[in-house]
Amino acid sequence: MEPEFFINSEETLRRLYSATHDLAIQKIQETLGVHAQEFIRRSPFLCLGTQDLNGRADVSPRGDPPGFVSILDDRTLAIPDRPGNNRLDSLSNIVANPAVGLLFMIPGFDDTLRVNGVARIATNPALLETMTVNSRVPTLAIVVQVREVFLHCAKALRRSHIWDSTHHQDRRQMPSLIKMILDETTGAPGEEEMQKIDAGLEEDYKKTMY
Numbered sequence: 001m002e003p004e005f006f007i008n009s010e011e012t013l014r015r016l017y018s019a020t021h022d023l024a025i026q027k028i029q030e031t032l033g034v035h036a037q038e039f040i041r042r043s044p045f046l047c048l049g050t051q052d053l054n055g056r057a058d059v060s061p062r063g064d065p066p067g068f069v070s071i072l073d074d075r076t077l078a079i080p081d082r083p084g085n086n087r088l089d090s091l092s093n094i095v096a097n098p099a100v101g102l103l104f105m106i107p108g109f110d111d112t113l114r115v116n117g118v119a120r121i122a123t124n125p126a127l128l129e130t131m132t133v134n135s136r137v138p139t140l141a142i143v144v145q146v147r148e149v150f151l152h153c154a155k156a157l158r159r160s161h162i163w164d165s166t167h168h169q170d171r172r173q174m175p176s177l178i179k180m181i182l183d184e185t186t187g188a189p190g191e192e193e194m195q196k197i198d199a200g201l202e203e204d205y206k207k208t209m210y
Contacts, residue, residue: 027150027151028148028150029148029149030146030147031074031075031146032071032075032077032115032146032149033074033149036115036149036151037074039106039111039113039151040067040069040071040077040104040113041066042066042067042109043066043067043105043106043113044063044066044068044107045063045105045106046061046062046063046069046103046104046105047059047060047062047102047103047105048060048061048062048079048090048100048101048102048142049100049101049102049103050089050090050094050100050119051093051097051099052092052097053096056093058089058093060090064080064082068080068131069104070127070130070141072143075146076143076144076145076146077115077143077144078122078127078131078141078144079142079143079144080128080131080133080138080141081138081139081140081142082138083209090142091140091142094119094120094121095121098118100117100118100119100142100144101114101116102115102116102117103152108163110154110157110158110163111151111152111154112151112152112156112157113149113151113152114148114149114150114151115144115148115149116146116147116148116149117144117147118144118145119142119143119144119145120142120143121140121143122140122141122142122143123139123140124141127141127143128140133210134209134210136210175188176194176198176201178194178201179194179197179198
Protein backbone atom coordinates (compact mmCIF):
# COMPACT_ATOMS: atom_id res chain seq x y z
CA MET A 1 0.00 0.00 0.00
CA GLU A 2 1.17 3.51 -0.80
CA PRO A 3 2.88 5.31 2.15
CA GLU A 4 0.54 8.31 1.98
CA PHE A 5 -2.34 6.13 3.13
CA PHE A 6 -0.69 5.21 6.42
CA ILE A 7 -1.41 7.26 9.56
CA ASN A 8 1.67 8.19 11.57
CA SER A 9 0.36 10.46 14.33
CA GLU A 10 -2.38 10.36 16.91
CA GLU A 11 -3.47 13.85 15.86
CA THR A 12 -4.10 12.68 12.30
CA LEU A 13 -5.89 9.61 13.59
CA ARG A 14 -8.27 11.53 15.85
CA ARG A 15 -9.26 13.90 13.05
CA LEU A 16 -10.95 10.94 11.37
CA TYR A 17 -13.32 10.35 14.30
CA SER A 18 -15.76 12.37 16.34
CA ALA A 19 -14.88 13.16 19.96
CA THR A 20 -15.21 10.43 22.58
CA HIS A 21 -18.38 10.87 24.63
CA ASP A 22 -18.03 11.44 28.35
CA LEU A 23 -19.30 8.03 29.48
CA ALA A 24 -16.62 6.23 27.45
CA ILE A 25 -14.00 8.17 29.41
CA GLN A 26 -15.68 8.01 32.82
CA LYS A 27 -16.28 4.24 32.70
CA ILE A 28 -12.57 3.46 33.15
CA GLN A 29 -11.97 2.46 36.78
CA GLU A 30 -8.80 1.67 38.72
CA THR A 31 -10.33 -1.11 40.81
CA LEU A 32 -12.69 -4.03 40.31
CA GLY A 33 -16.17 -2.84 41.19
CA VAL A 34 -19.09 -5.08 42.11
CA HIS A 35 -20.20 -5.56 38.49
CA ALA A 36 -16.70 -6.23 37.18
CA GLN A 37 -16.18 -8.85 39.87
CA GLU A 38 -19.48 -10.54 39.07
CA PHE A 39 -18.58 -10.54 35.37
CA ILE A 40 -15.26 -12.25 36.13
CA ARG A 41 -16.95 -14.85 38.35
CA ARG A 42 -19.27 -15.76 35.48
CA SER A 43 -16.60 -15.84 32.79
CA PRO A 44 -15.20 -19.18 31.57
CA PHE A 45 -12.91 -17.59 28.97
CA LEU A 46 -10.48 -14.74 28.51
CA CYS A 47 -7.82 -13.61 26.08
CA LEU A 48 -4.46 -12.60 27.57
CA GLY A 49 -2.43 -10.01 25.67
CA THR A 50 1.31 -9.67 26.32
CA GLN A 51 4.42 -8.18 24.70
CA ASP A 52 8.11 -8.91 24.97
CA LEU A 53 10.75 -6.22 25.47
CA ASN A 54 10.95 -5.64 21.71
CA GLY A 55 7.22 -5.02 21.39
CA ARG A 56 6.48 -8.40 19.82
CA ALA A 57 2.85 -9.02 20.76
CA ASP A 58 1.03 -12.23 21.63
CA VAL A 59 -2.56 -13.10 22.53
CA SER A 60 -3.33 -16.35 24.34
CA PRO A 61 -6.76 -17.91 25.08
CA ARG A 62 -7.42 -19.06 28.63
CA GLY A 63 -10.45 -21.11 29.56
CA ASP A 64 -11.85 -23.13 32.44
CA PRO A 65 -15.14 -23.46 34.35
CA PRO A 66 -16.79 -20.10 35.21
CA GLY A 67 -15.00 -18.41 38.08
CA PHE A 68 -11.61 -19.91 37.25
CA VAL A 69 -9.98 -16.51 37.67
CA SER A 70 -9.56 -15.80 41.38
CA ILE A 71 -10.40 -12.34 42.67
CA LEU A 72 -7.87 -11.87 45.48
CA ASP A 73 -9.06 -8.32 46.19
CA ASP A 74 -10.46 -5.38 44.23
CA ARG A 75 -7.06 -4.73 42.65
CA THR A 76 -5.70 -8.24 42.17
CA LEU A 77 -6.57 -11.24 40.00
CA ALA A 78 -4.96 -14.67 39.72
CA ILE A 79 -5.21 -16.85 36.60
CA PRO A 80 -4.24 -20.54 36.77
CA ASP A 81 -1.87 -21.76 34.07
CA ARG A 82 -3.21 -25.05 32.73
CA PRO A 83 -1.26 -27.55 30.59
CA GLY A 84 -0.62 -26.39 27.04
CA ASN A 85 2.02 -26.75 24.36
CA ASN A 86 4.84 -25.54 26.63
CA ARG A 87 5.88 -22.78 24.24
CA LEU A 88 5.44 -20.43 27.23
CA ASP A 89 5.01 -17.41 24.97
CA SER A 90 2.79 -15.44 27.38
CA LEU A 91 4.75 -16.42 30.48
CA SER A 92 8.11 -15.52 28.94
CA ASN A 93 6.70 -12.19 27.84
CA ILE A 94 5.42 -11.44 31.33
CA VAL A 95 8.85 -12.15 32.83
CA ALA A 96 10.37 -9.68 30.35
CA ASN A 97 7.55 -7.12 30.23
CA PRO A 98 4.82 -7.36 32.90
CA ALA A 99 2.22 -5.18 31.14
CA VAL A 100 -0.83 -7.26 30.22
CA GLY A 101 -4.33 -6.84 28.83
CA LEU A 102 -7.24 -9.16 29.56
CA LEU A 103 -10.52 -9.53 27.69
CA PHE A 104 -13.19 -11.50 29.56
CA MET A 105 -16.09 -13.10 27.70
CA ILE A 106 -19.26 -14.88 28.86
CA PRO A 107 -21.21 -17.14 26.47
CA GLY A 108 -24.51 -15.43 25.71
CA PHE A 109 -23.26 -11.98 26.77
CA ASP A 110 -22.46 -9.53 23.98
CA ASP A 111 -20.68 -7.21 26.43
CA THR A 112 -17.06 -7.89 27.35
CA LEU A 113 -14.85 -6.77 30.23
CA ARG A 114 -11.39 -5.34 29.67
CA VAL A 115 -8.71 -5.29 32.35
CA ASN A 116 -5.25 -3.81 31.93
CA GLY A 117 -2.54 -4.24 34.50
CA VAL A 118 0.84 -5.56 35.56
CA ALA A 119 1.42 -9.29 35.91
CA ARG A 120 3.78 -11.53 37.84
CA ILE A 121 4.32 -15.27 37.79
CA ALA A 122 3.54 -16.90 41.16
CA THR A 123 4.14 -20.38 42.58
CA ASN A 124 2.56 -19.84 46.00
CA PRO A 125 1.36 -23.33 47.07
CA ALA A 126 -1.60 -22.02 49.05
CA LEU A 127 -2.85 -20.02 46.06
CA LEU A 128 -2.31 -22.85 43.58
CA GLU A 129 -4.15 -25.29 45.82
CA THR A 130 -7.31 -23.19 45.50
CA MET A 131 -7.11 -23.62 41.72
CA THR A 132 -7.13 -27.42 41.76
CA VAL A 133 -9.30 -29.12 39.13
CA ASN A 134 -9.69 -32.90 38.80
CA SER A 135 -7.17 -33.28 41.64
CA ARG A 136 -4.52 -31.48 39.58
CA VAL A 137 -2.83 -28.34 40.84
CA PRO A 138 -1.56 -25.83 38.27
CA THR A 139 2.19 -25.36 38.00
CA LEU A 140 1.85 -21.61 38.51
CA ALA A 141 -0.53 -18.70 38.42
CA ILE A 142 -0.48 -15.34 36.66
CA VAL A 143 -1.16 -12.68 39.29
CA VAL A 144 -2.39 -9.41 37.80
CA GLN A 145 -2.30 -6.08 39.60
CA VAL A 146 -5.20 -4.17 38.09
CA ARG A 147 -4.59 -0.72 36.64
CA GLU A 148 -7.63 -0.16 34.41
CA VAL A 149 -11.06 -1.83 34.28
CA PHE A 150 -13.95 -1.12 31.96
CA LEU A 151 -16.92 -2.80 30.35
CA HIS A 152 -16.87 -2.86 26.57
CA CYS A 153 -19.95 -2.41 24.42
CA ALA A 154 -21.66 -5.19 22.44
CA LYS A 155 -21.07 -3.97 18.88
CA ALA A 156 -18.18 -6.30 17.93
CA LEU A 157 -19.84 -9.46 19.21
CA ARG A 158 -23.18 -8.51 17.69
CA ARG A 159 -21.59 -7.81 14.33
CA SER A 160 -19.88 -11.20 14.46
CA HIS A 161 -23.01 -13.12 15.65
CA ILE A 162 -20.55 -15.15 17.71
CA TRP A 163 -23.17 -16.71 20.01
CA ASP A 164 -25.87 -17.12 17.34
CA SER A 165 -26.01 -20.81 16.42
CA THR A 166 -27.56 -19.98 13.05
CA HIS A 167 -24.24 -18.35 12.14
CA HIS A 168 -22.03 -21.16 13.41
CA GLN A 169 -19.84 -22.77 10.76
CA ASP A 170 -19.32 -26.47 10.20
CA ARG A 171 -15.91 -27.38 11.64
CA ARG A 172 -15.65 -30.19 9.08
CA GLN A 173 -15.29 -27.62 6.32
CA MET A 174 -11.61 -27.20 7.30
CA PRO A 175 -8.97 -29.85 8.06
CA SER A 176 -8.15 -30.86 11.63
CA LEU A 177 -5.73 -28.81 13.70
CA ILE A 178 -2.87 -31.29 13.30
CA LYS A 179 -3.42 -31.72 9.56
CA MET A 180 -3.28 -27.96 9.00
CA ILE A 181 -0.04 -27.76 10.97
CA LEU A 182 1.48 -30.73 9.14
CA ASP A 183 0.37 -29.41 5.74
CA GLU A 184 2.34 -26.23 6.35
CA THR A 185 5.39 -27.83 7.97
CA THR A 186 6.58 -31.39 7.36
CA GLY A 187 3.63 -32.48 5.22
CA ALA A 188 0.58 -34.50 6.28
CA PRO A 189 0.36 -38.29 5.81
CA GLY A 190 -2.45 -40.10 3.98
CA GLU A 191 -6.06 -40.05 5.13
CA GLU A 192 -5.95 -43.32 7.08
CA GLU A 193 -2.84 -42.37 9.03
CA MET A 194 -4.20 -38.87 9.55
CA GLN A 195 -7.37 -40.29 11.14
CA LYS A 196 -5.21 -42.18 13.64
CA ILE A 197 -3.28 -39.03 14.48
CA ASP A 198 -6.49 -37.02 14.96
CA ALA A 199 -7.93 -39.73 17.19
CA GLY A 200 -4.73 -39.65 19.22
CA LEU A 201 -5.10 -35.91 19.73
CA GLU A 202 -8.64 -36.32 21.02
CA GLU A 203 -7.45 -38.99 23.44
CA ASP A 204 -4.60 -36.72 24.54
CA TYR A 205 -7.10 -33.93 25.25
CA LYS A 206 -8.91 -36.22 27.68
CA LYS A 207 -5.71 -37.07 29.54
CA THR A 208 -3.93 -33.71 29.58
CA MET A 209 -6.70 -31.11 29.91
CA TYR A 210 -5.46 -30.49 33.46
